[in-house]
Amino acid sequence: MSPLDVARVRSDFPILDREINGHPLVYLDSANTSHKPVQVLDVMRSYWERSNANVSRSVHTLGTESTTLYEDARSKVATFIGAASPDEIVFTKNSTEAINLVAHSLGAGLRDGDEVVISEMEHHSNIVPWQLLCERTGATLKWFGITDEGTLDVDESLITERTKIVSVVHMSNILGTINDVSRIVARAHEVGALVLLDCSQSVPHLPIDVATLGADLIAFTGHKMLGPTGIGVLWGRAAVLESMPPFLGGGSMIETVTMARTTFAPPPARFEAGTPPIAEAIGLGAAVDYLSGLGMAAIHEHEQEITGYALKTLADIDGVRVFGPGSPDGRGGTVSFDVAGVHPHDVGQILDDLGVEVRVGHHCARPVCARFGVAAMTRASFYLYTTTDEIDALARGVEQVKKVFG
Template sequence: MASNGTTRSHEVLETGNRLPPTRVLRSRPVSAQQRGLSYRRSAVAPYETEPMIASTSASDSRKQLGEGVRADFPILDQRVHGDKQLIYLDNGATSQKPKLVLEALREYNEGYNSNVHRGVHYLAAKATTAYEEARSKTASFINARSSREVVFTANATAGINLVAQSWGRKFLGPGDEVLVSVAEHHSNLVPWQLACQATGATLKHVPLTKDGRDLDMQAFAELLTPRTKVVALVHVSNVLGNVLDTNYVVEQAHKVGAKVLLDCSQSVPGRPTDVQALGADWVVATGHKMCGPTGIGFLWGRAEVLEEMPPFLGGGEMIEHVYLDHSTYAPPPSRFEPGTPAIAEAIGLGAAVDYLQDLGMQNVHDFEHDLGGYLHDRLLSVDGVTVYGPEPERRGSPLCAFNVEGIHPTDLSTFLDFEGIAVRSGHHCCQPLHHALGINSSARASPYIYNTASEVDDFVDALKGVIAILK
């Protein structure tokens, strides 16, 4: 029982259920000739998990991706700068929200807005149920053993900070080592810098291969020592698009007794994710890259690892008993969710999970692989363009970071915006990676489930026009 006399929602809604094993179907190979012709892979059976609770998805049918889902995203149906049709290719930063998510947010705010876990009245009970259902949906989506292993956070950054400050504060000390890479998003670099500064541990970095396309796994093996306590690496890079060899990394790290954290912010939105199969100790992701709201993400941790972690922030809801001079703390996940949570956002994330489950994550992966390969090939056909990262067959994301010889990427993105095309420019929160590549910044085009081959063609045609103007 909670200290205020009410029953904790986890005790009511979650009884240690073990989720069934994930069914994953491998994608079929697609030839280069097929790229750009058809991205509707409905013949491929979708990846799915048996949900712990009934899905609230609007339809049980599997939609065809690209043009087939665009009507679900009303924001895409607009013109910008007067008469330019919006082509949104900045999904690596933030994806758009389907009607199902927008409706879930509206229903909560208009129909049962209330705090969770604390009241027994109708609105509070309904809000608590929806909030914890969102946790169960998320657990099922990533094949967690239990919803108790899912901690809601503000975003992936908050999840990494939680681990670095909670587990790191307890278990790191002088002589210990934390291993990251030069390819990390600042969210998976700065928190470990702070943790090492506070504890006296040493931060080490896995470099890139000589061609700059991937992490150097030989260097990783050489940097790994019995003093390594944490390995924190990105699963899919938000600049290079490369996929980490998680089996090798986890196996080698666990051999020396190190814990493993995977930043899955770019991988969870676009591929089947099974945290049990990944084998890591923690996984983080964020809702706003997977059709969900901003301000919500999650940390998954193995139950036994979460149990040994002390609170990171103190306050209401995360406590068991409070006295004037000390407190005892609730078990995970409540221990790490102090105060009033992002209730509407969590419910919106649950709706986003419903939506993606309905599409089938293997279908999403196949579609992204095909469309990303087409984007990569079209970009390389433009004179003066350099695309960073590996070839399409080794990519885990459809995003392409690129530069045009002699043109600053911010100028490119500004002129493309005048044509209605939204791409990213800058260092993408990866300054050390850009320095390792010998550049200061890059442009990045990142499609998602609602983009089409014709939009890629329009983008490349516009890029050629912009290059002609700027040169």
């Protein structure tokens, strides 16, 4: 593994040359969405210009090319996360759709008295679908809490013989915590429950191998890993996907159709009704090529260095409270903080005036904000193109916030 050449990496991202309000762009919002390198933009443009056609429907040249490119992207994603087969990769619109797919499909068999276990650390996308499922079926929703240090408070007794599904986040989008899910997976499998992991933040930033994780299903999204919006992934063990009924009905997901009844195609086609996001999947494949070429271990090492630098830099500013683990060990490149006496929206506005782009609000994780007694947080999130100079710009911006608000 060679150290990441961040200057060379940055040269692949045209948007990083922009100025905002007369200042160089400092983009610290990659947990929200990442930027796209020219390698991804060029592949998508080439597809639209040279091979655009629908997939799995035509025998003509363009249709064949399009189908090949689409299925090649599936194979690339499978290899990237260590899936046993490309057939274990279901393309969705995003992580939210992937989680809803599981909730509707697996959840169809739940009954009154069954249990679903999540955590207080979840993105709303991994809370609301399960709430809706429990309302429909009469199942009970339970959850792990969060410690003062920002880690999961794993009480294994919460998972009982009645537990059917456990769905928890692998890396928090607001606290940056990378959860050790091994105990949760082991306990869930002990009682016969299935485990879904929300890997929206971990797959873009860490070396991920689904066999090592041990879960039955994982969900992640393309736009957080240098790919386009509109494309997400549900990975599932083949036996689990085979056991799941369809989520949507329509073209491409069928085996045979008569006026009396329909039989369904095997996974992944069973879950990909209608025309899929073809160019977006191809763009995701190009993003996987780019990340693989750099090496996920090198990317993670760089982000740990940046995160450690950010944690120390923010800790040196009076009045700043950082949420989540206090060291880069066990956390990813996401740091949420509070500036005493200043609403995060005001923090974000002043930072934007200086060209520093962060996210403010509850980050679709309102229960986490409530757990730490704040209405909202300011979040800086990093990626392979983040530099220490940008962290210094963030610190200067926070000092400016304090000066403006006294």
